[in-house]
Amino acid sequence: MGQIDDRLTALGIELPPEVVVPPDVVLPFAFVNVRGDRAIVSGHGPQAPDGTIAGPFGRVGQELTVEQGFASARLVALSILGSLQRELGSLDRITGWAKALGMVRCDADFQQHPAVINGFSNVIVEVFGPEIGRHARSAVGMSSLPFGMPVEIEAEVLIQT
Amino acid sequence: MGQIDDRLTALGIELPPEVVVPPDVVLPFAFVNVRGDRAIVSGHGPQAPDGTIAGPFGRVGQELTVEQGFASARLVALSILGSLQRELGSLDRITGWAKALGMVRCDADFQQHPAVINGFSNVIVEVFGPEIGRHARSAVGMSSLPFGMPVEIEAEVLIQT
Amino acid sequence: MGQIDDRLTALGIELPPEVVVPPDVVLPFAFVNVRGDRAIVSGHGPQAPDGTIAGPFGRVGQELTVEQGFASARLVALSILGSLQRELGSLDRITGWAKALGMVRCDADFQQHPAVINGFSNVIVEVFGPEIGRHARSAVGMSSLPFGMPVEIEAEVLIQT
Numbered sequence: 001m002g003q004i005d006d007r008l009t010a011l012g013i014e015l016p017p018e019v020v021v022p023p024d025v026v027l028p029f030a031f032v033n034v035r036g037d038r039a040i041v042s043g044h045g046p047q048a049p050d051g052t053i054a055g056p057f058g059r060v061g062q063e064l065t066v067e068q069g070f071a072s073a074r075l076v077a078l079s080i081l082g083s084l085q086r087e088l089g090s091l092d093r094i095t096g097w098a099k100a101l102g103m104v105r106c107d108a109d110f111q112q113h114p115a116v117i118n119g120f121s122n123v124i125v126e127v128f129g130p131e132i133g134r135h136a137r138s139a140v141g142m143s144s145l146p147f148g149m150p151v152e153i154e155a156e157v158l159i160q161t
Numbered sequence: 162m163g164q165i166d167d168r169l170t171a172l173g174i175e176l177p178p179e180v181v182v183p184p185d186v187v188l189p190f191a192f193v194n195v196r197g198d199r200a201i202v203s204g205h206g207p208q209a210p211d212g213t214i215a216g217p218f219g220r221v222g223q224e225l226t227v228e229q230g231f232a233s234a235r236l237v238a239l240s241i242l243g244s245l246q247r248e249l250g251s252l253d254r255i256t257g258w259a260k261a262l263g264m265v266r267c268d269a270d271f272q273q274h275p276a277v278i279n280g281f282s283n284v285i286v287e288v289f290g291p292e293i294g295r296h297a298r299s300a301v302g303m304s305s306l307p308f309g310m311p312v313e314i315e316a317e318v319l320i321q322t
Numbered sequence: 323m324g325q326i327d328d329r330l331t332a333l334g335i336e337l338p339p340e341v342v343v344p345p346d347v348v349l350p351f352a353f354v355n356v357r358g359d360r361a362i363v364s365g366h367g368p369q370a371p372d373g374t375i376a377g378p379f380g381r382v383g384q385e386l387t388v389e390q391g392f393a394s395a396r397l398v399a400l401s402i403l404g405s406l407q408r409e410l411g412s413l414d415r416i417t418g419w420a421k422a423l424g425m426v427r428c429d430a431d432f433q434q435h436p437a438v439i440n441g442f443s444n445v446i447v448e449v450f451g452p453e454i455g456r457h458a459r460s461a462v463g464m465s466s467l468p469f470g471m472p473v474e475i476e477a478e479v480l481i482q483t
Contacts, residue, residue, distance in 0.1 A: 027275055028282045029298040033259065035319055040260045043299030059269070098355065099362045101262075101423075101476070103301055107269070108381070108429070110466045114349055121350045136355040138365030138476045140425055141466030144271045144302030154262070154299045158357055188436055189443045190459040194420065196480055201421045204460030220430070262423075264462055268430070305432045305463030315423070315460045 002092035007127055008081075015082035019044075020051035022147075032087035039084060039094075039157050043103070045149040046075030047082070057148040061110040064150055069104060072151045073119030080155060081127070088159060097124060097135035098156040105145045105152075113139035120153055163253035168288055169242075176243035177236075180205075181212035183308075193248035200245060200255075200318050204264075206310040207236030208243070218309040222271040225311050230265060233312045234280030241316060242288070249320060258285060258296035259317040266306045266313075274300035281314055324414035329449055330403075337404035341366075342373035344469075354409035361406060361416075361479050365425075367471040368397030369404070379470040383432040386472050391426060394473045395441030402477060403449070410481060419446055419457035420478040427467045427474075435461035442475055 008015070021027060033040045048054040060069035085091050102117030104110070117139035125133040135155075145152045169176070182188060194201045209215040221230035246252050263278030265271070278300035286294040296316075306313045330337070343349060355362045370376040382391035407413050424439030426432070439461035447455040457477075467474045 025275060026279060028279060028286055029261075030295050031297075033295055033297040035257050035259050038259070040297040042260075042297040043301065096357050098357050098360070099364075099476075100351075101299075103299075106466055108304075108465050111468055111470050113466070113468045114347060118348060118350060125350055134352050134355055136353075136362040136364040136476070137351040138423075138425075138474065139468060140365065140464050140474060142301050143269050143304040143430075143465040144267055144274070146272055146274045146300060148272050152299065152301060154260075154297070186436060187440060189440060189447055190422075191456050192458075194456055194458040196418050196420050199420070201458040203421075203458040204462065262460075264460075269465075303462050304430050304465040305428055305435070307433055307435045307461060309433050313460065313462060315421075315458070 070119035392441035
């Protein structure tokens with residue numbers, strides 16, 4: 001495969017298969033929407049190896065620790081990379097990360113959103129390096145997220161056309 | 162008018178007039194900001210036929226049902242299409258939808274955000290078809306939204322220059 | 323310096339230095355990410371003149387008034403302009419504002435998000451004028467934000483390459 005795929009193998013990272021949603025859920029949009037040289041990534045959650053949405057579920061800082069939120073954000077990164085790989089054919093087509101909006105499910109007093117979303121950012125920089133992996137980012141607190149997921153992240157990358 | 166306008170007529174969809182905000186509210190920004198081949202759409206809420214913000218107001222899953230949230234998200238789609246039509250002259254200038262961020266006002270236990278924001282996505286795909294209407298999307302839960310609206314959506318489309 | 327710098331001086335606006343975060347906080351992303359003709363701005367909070375995150379902290383509408391939220395949003399604008407100036411060399415390189423997502427920390431009943439985020443929008447239009455300063459915007463309510471900040475804003479501008 002490509003250079004990024006080799007890098008994933010070297011890091012021992014395996015990407016999950018297509019997202020498996022509960023049977024009554026309809027998602028009439030594209031997980032990745034390619035328009036010109038932009039690949040716009042829909043909000044993704046953490047995935048288990050079988051493609052389903054991965055637990056643990058709950059609010060970071062309440063039912064879940066910051067470390068569990070970090071681990072969930074790392075799984076979101078892998079879910080996004082899986083969607084990008086399926087849509088683009090190869091992750092080597094990514095010429096630069098643009099941005100990510102990291103959303104953490106938590107209660108009104110939580111303050112450590114950056115420490116949670118670092119689980120995502122660390123993977124991106126580790127896999128793509130400091131130049132291609134460089135991204136703008138926000139890390140903020142949501143009162144709720146679909147399916148009770150603790151983390152949801154949307155993103156945008158630039159690609160070779 | 163254009164093809165998309167004909168499609169709206171065929172679907173029996175009428176777009177609302179310019180947003181009418183309460184008299185003491187100042188909004189010093191563009192509802193649609195055209196920059197090059199991008200038309201960036203500010204956060205829109207549901208509109209009544211007279212242009213005012215449409216009720217019902219409240220939190221989806223509490224004061225409002227998921228079905229009411231879905232209906233509200235559909236009105237947000239029409240509000241956005243109205244703003245785009247006024248700014249672009251014709252909706253036929255839209256060459257592709259890029260993304261939408263769908264925000265649902267709800268409490269901490271709500272999990273059906275996708276079912277609510279489908280009220281928006283369904284209109285976009287119905288009116289523009291699967292290729293031009295294809296969009297990336299996130300559907301997330303906000304603790305509050307302006308004016309007590311149950312749904313607010315921001316978006317981006319690509320246009321003919 | 324440039325025209326925009328002269329305008330800042332004329333308005334009596336001084337931009338803060340680089341963001342100083344608490345010692346145990348790691349932020350592995352770019353405050354401003356330049357990709358082609360786009361400068362994508364990460365979520366910024368209010369800064370004090372010494373670069374640290376500026377108080378007051380709390381929820382707008384609860385511990386803080388709308389006026390304090392407005393003042394905080396104004397400080398966020400200055401923080402973003404400081405980051406853009408450092409990254410771009412000169413704010414004169416900005417050819418047009420694209421968008422801003424204004425996030426207000428507040429409780430479930432708050433409704434005046436636009437009045438808070440106007441503290442940001444007013445600065446942008448005042449400094450850049452109605453054409454370059456024109457931006458799409460959303461103003462929404464978050465249950466929590468990093469460090470207990472009352473306002474966080476992410477944005478995007480277009481630049482001369």
